[in-house]
Amino acid sequence: MKTSKIGPWIAFTLGALYFIIPLIATFEFSLRLKRGEYSFEAYRIVLGDPRFQATFGYSTLLALATIVIGVLLVVPTAYWIQLRLPKLRPVVEFITLLPLVIPAIVLVFGYLKMYNSSSLLPLTSSPWSTNLLLTFGYVTLALPYMYRAVDTGLRAIDVRTLTEAAESLGAKWPTILFKVILPNVRSALLSGAFLTFAIVIGEFTMAALLDRPAFGPYLQLIGANRAYEPSALAIIAFFVTWACMGLIQVFGRGARGASPETR
């Protein structure tokens, strides 16, 4: 039995190298801005660039808006589907998977056609409303991850029986949702939120097509015109997302520790 443990470790190591080697190469390159020595000069330049600060701030704001709208959309839907309409579950799963496979470009074309300045909802006519449109695009993009995370969280706690137990104790919908259901999927929600954050920060196509000052297009701009700074930016972007993923793990583990399954 012991020998068969080597196989997965090899697979695991290869998988880790597959991601880590390009990362190290990029990092090493990003330190070489000053000829003949390693320095963080590229990072200093990038972090001091006002466009970096502006685009990163803009994307962060949009990410937070996306998370709020996504949570309000996904939690009640996933809860009701699980509780009352389990037969609709494959349909909803299908819908939440659509954004994965409809290229972003198609979605944006659709939006542009639908919301152009001569339409009923001229969302592209002002920066503010274009921001709104972009946020909705991001909600769509993040939907699969948010839905999966929340749905998995809900499945882990036997929503149906907990709801029935609360109902038989006299509780009404708001109480059930806020006192019984939400506290038990809090970590799933956070995990979905961080994933959404990471996706929005790195997104390029939509922001570029709608011509908004987001972090993704800035990343590409720098990438096309500079040598060492893009590597530094890539490393920064990686660490931001990495921090998000780390937080997912922390919250995910916290939830598992407090759930009866792990006893």
Place this chain on the structure above:
Amino acid sequence: MKTSKIGPWIAFTLGALYFIIPLIATFEFSLRLKRGEYSFEAYRIVLGDPRFQATFGYSTLLALATIVIGVLLVVPTAYWIQLRLPKLRPVVEFITLLPLVIPAIVLVFGYLKMYNSSSLLPLTSSPWSTNLLLTFGYVTLALPYMYRAVDTGLRAIDVRTLTEAAESLGAKWPTILFKVILPNVRSALLSGAFLTFAIVIGEFTMAALLDRPAFGPYLQLIGANRAYEPSALAIIAFFVTWACMGLIQVFGRGARGASPETR
């Protein structure tokens, strides 16, 4: 109880409209190439374009290669993790989620730095080896979906007990894998494969940065230079992915019908 069924139906309808209206708007627009009448002229032009055929064929080939490599990578890993190293599961899940949050642009920078023509593995030095590099990029990109699909499939059948049952009946690893495990996750595999296919067909960033003649860059090229054809292409891309998703549902349902849980 009946009133509470309206809520999810409204959510469901809104969700559906959210995707369907842009789609219909795009479709309607794509029919207007000939002034004053609806026609499929844009589709005729697009489908007759040799570049469409070439790029679509290229992307299909790459998608198939991605699926094969992905399956060979993911199935044994997921199986071993589930069977012998359940403690590694969060780590592996973390790794498989990385491609979602590391912007494609970072990965490609890494690859370019690592495999440039002066490196040990000069993969970008010939078209053939760049194709290989792109395929590996796609494998990375599709990893989360493939892994999730296979992992869910494996979880549904209690791999561990089935493996032990087969082992106690004298079976060795190849028999267990090919006679017991694979037939029971076939539909999960297919679902992961179709999702991979849809993703590769629509991917833009990697193919563009590595300068390969894939369908995604072609889509963007047409989008930047033509009026009605991009809409037609978007609709075609949508139907290809839709067909893939439909197949997922068919196979997914077939699997559920044959599993004991639904009795």
Place this chain on the structure above:
Amino acid sequence: MSFLVIEALRKTFGQHAVVEHFDLAAERGEFVSFLGPSGCGKTTTLRMVAGFETPTAGRIRIDGRDVTGLRPNQRNVGMVFQSYALFPNMTVAQNVAFGLKVAGRSAAEIGPRVDEMLKLIKLPHLAERYPYQLSGGQQQRVALARAIAIKPQILLLDEPLSALDAKIRISLREEIKAVQRTLGITTIYVTHDQEEALSMSDRIVVMNEGKAEQIGTPFEIYNYPRTRFVASFVGTLNLLPGKVIDAAAGRIAIDGREVVSSRGLAGAQPGEIRTVALRPEAVTLNDPRADGNRMEGTIEDVAFLGSVVRIRVRFGESSISLDTFNNPSVQPPERGQAVTVCFAHADLQVLQDAA
């Protein structure tokens, strides 16, 4: 009028009727069990009383009030689930207090009530624990405390012991019964375990394929089953083919051996084959004092069940199971031993349906 009245209850899912023609009248403080195999409709019936399922037809009245159309949170019923269903984010005390808080009681009222409940289930020392820190048996006791803390009109239990180990099942069933008796709360208990139903209930509803086959006290259900299903589901009746010899005298032949039943063979023709039924505990082995029927056979199987030893004796084509009490000073008999089984004329029932 009875405290809980269920009239002509019916529930269909699509074409399939899960519950049909279900009537029940339970008195205040009564403990009623729904007993039957999986899929017999017992849980669906309970869920209609709780309000989780809407009946297709029929009425449910609690204390004279028609609750058929009310939502679960308007019914004031306490529910205990097979899976415990404790709120994982709350401590034991918070779980028990939940229903009281929802009802808007003051903290001064809730505190003592929670203490009282935890004392009742004998877990006052675990008030600050979380559910995942408790054993299954403890979790189910907390679930019981939570359900009764709100002083429900009716307590509903849905196979509460099925997920527990055999030993804990028995001790918890005594505890549930004691709590129910102490509070005098009207209770419906769903189970597939005949021993649970027999030992806890004032009355049992034996269900099969959506219908109540028989309603009666455990004593009635066990000793006077009205249908063949009840007879075979509850207890371990010996069912044997007997050939009628003389109906008036109650003489009948089992496997060629003549026996007598004093419980009526009305209308049977000589030579007719009838099913005869015999409780295993009505049969004794090698009892010199017994007058009545005697049959000679060979011991085929001996199962030591603890306080009872179940012995199967074979006679040609048929066999009879009989129960004797374990006696520490006498080893149970061996397989293959020749024995005489004895049973009273009055204990041999002849069933109405032809064999």
Place this chain on the structure above:
Amino acid sequence: MSFLVIEALRKTFGQHAVVEHFDLAAERGEFVSFLGPSGCGKTTTLRMVAGFETPTAGRIRIDGRDVTGLRPNQRNVGMVFQSYALFPNMTVAQNVAFGLKVAGRSAAEIGPRVDEMLKLIKLPHLAERYPYQLSGGQQQRVALARAIAIKPQILLLDEPLSALDAKIRISLREEIKAVQRTLGITTIYVTHDQEEALSMSDRIVVMNEGKAEQIGTPFEIYNYPRTRFVASFVGTLNLLPGKVIDAAAGRIAIDGREVVSSRGLAGAQPGEIRTVALRPEAVTLNDPRADGNRMEGTIEDVAFLGSVVRIRVRFGESSISLDTFNNPSVQPPERGQAVTVCFAHADLQVLQDAA
């Protein structure tokens, strides 16, 4: 040498010893049960015999061959799991044939063997069904057929009946026992249900906290438990505090009432408190013929268990449970009734440990 020999078996997970000092010698054809509460190490021990867990220390020998280091597929053991573990993609017949195919038998050999197995479990008509089309009980019978089709040296069953309904559990346990006896296959059966272990086993290993507390026949385990854990886990012993009056004469007072034990009170001082044990089936109610101990009390509880009626009689601080057979012509006694309980001097055991 015995057929299955387990020597000084030990299994630790990290610091925690799950199984310790485990020794067992089972003869060819013997049916041995591992009985104990959850977490007592019984399943881990079984899994070490099957080869799914590697022992930390100790040896396992089957028919003289040391199998401790062998992989499960080299051991020729048949395993039946709680969750059935049938291959969902194969029919019943294909499931049963799996082990034979793996062993490379010819189709001409496999066909008849599968038919034979399906006949043995009485499901020959379901050969072409898939597992999901079967009930739980049928699935478990197929799992049994699959395990024995390969003619294993040892059959291992891991709580095979825990997932089933009470009624099916009883009928399946008789079937498993019958199949085991027909084939004469050496069997280890893991369970937490004392009645299962008592009724099926030739010998029982009662386990607690990773150790075998007692190994013996059901009769020995039930009637002569060696430790307090065995006494309380197996059966339903009455344990009462008694105050020694005269050790030599065996006189002792229970709740102020003097009784006599003929089973030895050696070394006890007058006035000392000792625990006395009494089996419920050794006690009778209002028996005028009985000579021996008599105590007067009040009926506190009556539980109708089917063939047995369990009555609890209270005397001041203590209470005694007793078992009587159900009698269809006599209603069980009522709570509150005054009664006399009678038991023989020989049935009153005085335990060695102080109360």
